[in-house]
Amino acid sequence: MLLHKNEQNLYIFIRDWLVNYNYTTSTYTEFQIHPPIDVSEKLSEDRSIAAVSVSKDNQLIAVALCNKQLVMYDRQFNILLNTICKRAVSALTFTHENNLLIADKTGDVFVYEFDKHKKEPDLLLGHLSMLLDIAISDCGKYVITCDRDEKIRVSSYPNAYNIVSFCLGHEEFVTNLKVYGNILISGSGDGTIRFWDFVNGKQLNVVNTNDYLTDKGIIPMFCDEMIVENVDVNALPIIDMQIYQSKDFAYLGVSVLGSNSVQIYRVTVSNVLNVQFLDVITVPSLLAFHLSEQLLIVSEDSFHIYNIVNNKPVKVNANDTIVWFDNFKHFLKDYVSQCKSLFSSLYKRKYDNVQEYLEKKKIRIENKS
Incomplete structure (x- = not known):
């Protein structure tokens, strides 16, 4: 599930549905993402x-969508x-310029340059x-751009063949960039x-989100689960990160896998970068969050x-949203988060091929004799 709020519109993306609630008109709309118009190949059912x-x-x-379909709408949801x-x-x-950059799972980035009225995307990097x-x-x-191999690459735009820097320091796949x-x-x-002077590829600060977990017991549980899959981990991965910028500072919200909480940080930049942990909000069965002028x-x-008042999240009476959320609940009835399996697949497996080789060698020697 994905959340996004801008101006007076709240968008919720779940399965292949788009849900919109307008705070100004108090109107609730939902529709299924339109199927592709022209299909020349067999698509995944996902x-x-x-x-x-x-x-x-x-x-x-x-x-x-996961089946490789791409749809773009205007504000009135015209295709x-x-x-x-x-x-x-x-x-x-x-x-x-409202051109669209598309990063894919094979490692390429394509760009749709709508200002040039191009119908097909160009390879960017x-x-x-x-x-x-x-x-x-x-x-x-x-x-x-960031990838599964712990790398963050900074390239010139639109001449992305000019690589400006690499931001290196993460020890696992990089999931989010802000x-x-x-x-x-x-x-x-x-x-x-991690916080970077990205033009120079210099790390400025690092914060371990696992230090601020309210339930430390979920870390060893996840590590034990991953050992079964031949993966050696010692921390819960970050699955979502949102930022809200004001004039003099920014609030940063972070969620990690397996935790029903959102961590809130305050980031300020003057002569030096300062990162301050503010609070952690725990909600049973958390599915998604969005941080803008409010935390949703x-x-x-x-x-x-939640409103953030004096650097503390304060819960707001949400009675005006009860009606639309009751309409939205039917999406959650059969919704099962696949987040854990999706993120666990990003870890690199360790295989011991030596023992298998020795066993095959022993069989070959016995057969010859």
Whole structure:
């Protein structure tokens, strides 16, 4: 499930449905993502949403499904683009010119340049590993990509063949990228948030989110589960990261796998970068959250709203949302989060081929004799 709020519209993306609630008109609408118009190949039956992006001017919504379908809507949900991508999409983002960048699971990034009226995307750059997120700098001069192999790459935009820097330091796959002015914030499978001077590839700060878990017992439980799959881990991975920027500082919200909580941090940049842990919000059966001027959390049985007052989250009476959430609940009835299996598949397995080789060698020797 994915959440996004801009101006007076709240968007919820679940399975292959888009749910919209307008706070101004108090109207609730829902519709299934439109099927592809022209299908020349057999598509996967998995139509769940893989990635979503809303343009910086809030005029466009791009949705990528797990079956490689890509749909773009305007604010009135008119279809502007409905196509099939060459490969499965892992992340989307809009540039400042409202061109669409598409990162796929084979490591390539394509760009739809709508201002040039191109019908087909152009290859922008490529990694040797699965891409997990993509971001554009606030100045629009850099495109930042991260992959399964712990790498963060900063490239010039639109001339992405010019690599500006690499931000190296994470010990597991990098799941999330957020830009705050000249600072890049990254979240990873190693459980850390890292802060970078991304133009120079210099790490400025690091925070271990696992230090702020209210239930420390879920860490060894996850580690034991992964040992069965031949994966050696020692931390819970970051699965979502949201940022809200004000004039002088930013709030950062983070959730980790297996935890029903959202961690809130305050980030300030003056002469030095300062990161302050503020609080942790725990909600039973947490499904998704979004951090903007308010912290919004969806759980299996409720919708929660928090204002951050004096650096502390304060819960808001959400009676005005009860009606639309009651309409929305039918989506949650059969919804089962596949988050754990999706993230566990990103870890690299360790295999001991020596023992197998020795056994086969012993059989060959016995057969010869």
